[in-house]
Amino acid sequence: MDKLENNVLYILDKAFRSYHQYASNQLKKHGFSITVDQWLVLKTALENPELSQKQLSDVLYKDNASITRIIQHLEKSEYLTTSQHPSDRRRTILKITDLGKKITSDVHKIALKNREIALTDISTHDINTLNSILQKIINNTKP
Amino acid sequence: MDKLENNVLYILDKAFRSYHQYASNQLKKHGFSITVDQWLVLKTALENPELSQKQLSDVLYKDNASITRIIQHLEKSEYLTTSQHPSDRRRTILKITDLGKKITSDVHKIALKNREIALTDISTHDINTLNSILQKIINNTKP
DNA sequence: TGTCAATGATTGATATATCAATTATTATAT
DNA sequence: ATATAATAATTGATATATCAATCATTGACA
Secondary structure, eight states: OGGGGGHHHHHOOOOOOOHHHHHHHHHHHHTTOOHHHHHHHHHHHHTTTTHHHHHHHHHOOOOOOHHHHHHHHHHTTTSSSEEEOOOOOOOOOOOOOHHHHHHHHHHHHHHHOOOOHHHHTHHHHHHHHHHHHHHHHHHHHHH | OGGGOOHHHHHHHHHHHHHHHHHHHHHHHOOOOOOOHHHHHHHHHHOOOTHHHHHHHHHHHHHHHHHHHHHHHHHHHHEEEEEEEEOOTTTTTEOHHHHHHHHHHHHHHHHHHHHHHHHTTTOOHHHHHHHHHHHHHHHHHHH
C-alpha cells in the first residue's frame, strides 16, 4: 500500500500547514492581534468591495459560516462596519474602517516578508510553475 | 499594494482548501464516518508504529493538542487502543485495531481516486517539480 | 541523592471548518 | 397576485487549530 509520504497532496497539506503556522507566528511576534484568516478576509473585502459574504466564501474557499464568524470578529475589532444592501436587503455591505485599512497595510508588510522567507531559493520560473500547477489542482477539485 | 491573487502562497492556501474540501466530500459521499485528519493520523501511526504523539504532531505539522483530541476520537471509534510505554511512562503506545486497519485501507482506495482526480492533466514531471518546490517551502518555514 | 530542568501528554479557552437547519428576503411561475 | 423556489446570512453542533497552563515522568547535575 502506497506510503503517505509519496503522495504529493500530503506534501501539499504539510506545506500549507508549515507556511500557515509560520505566518501566524510572525503576526504574533510582531504584536498583531489579528489572525491570518481574518486578515485574508479583510484584505479580500478591501480589494473587492462589491463582494457579498457568499462570494467571499467562494473566492476564499471558506465556508459561509466561517465568513460570518470572521466578519463578526472583524466588526468587534472595529476593522469594518456592516450595513444592509439598499437594493437587496438579504445582503450585507462591508465597509472597512480606517483602522481596518491601516492594519491591512501593516500586516501586508509582514506578509511580504513571509513570502520572501517562504520562497527562498525558489526561482521565478519555479514559482510560475508552482502557480499554474496549483491552479490546475484547484480547477480539478472545485465543486 | 500587491493584490492577493498574485501571491503564490495565497494560491497554495486555496489549493489546499479546495483539495481538502473535495477529499472530505468524497469520504462523506462514500459513507465513511472518519474525517480526513483522523485518517491521516491513523495511517501515519500505522506506517510508523514507533512514533510518539509528539512525533506524530511534528511529522504531520499538527498541534499536540489536536493530536490528543484526534486520537481520542479514533479510540472512541475503536480504530485504535492506547497503552502506556513500558520504559517511558509519559508516552502512549498506539495500537491500530483490525477495524482501524480495515478503514485505513478502505479509505486509501478513495484517497487514490481523489489524487487521480486532483492531478488530472498534470504531468509526472510537473508533479515531481511540485513536490520539490513544496518541500522547499516546508524547509523554509519550518520552526 | 535530591533538586530542577526538560519532555510527553492532557485540558481550557478561543478561532476556524463543516454540515444542517433556520430566517429573511427576493425571484419565478403560473 | 400568490404560492413556491432560490438566495444571503445566521446559528447550533461537532471537529480541528492554536496557545497557555498543568500534570506526571524522566533526565541532568551539582
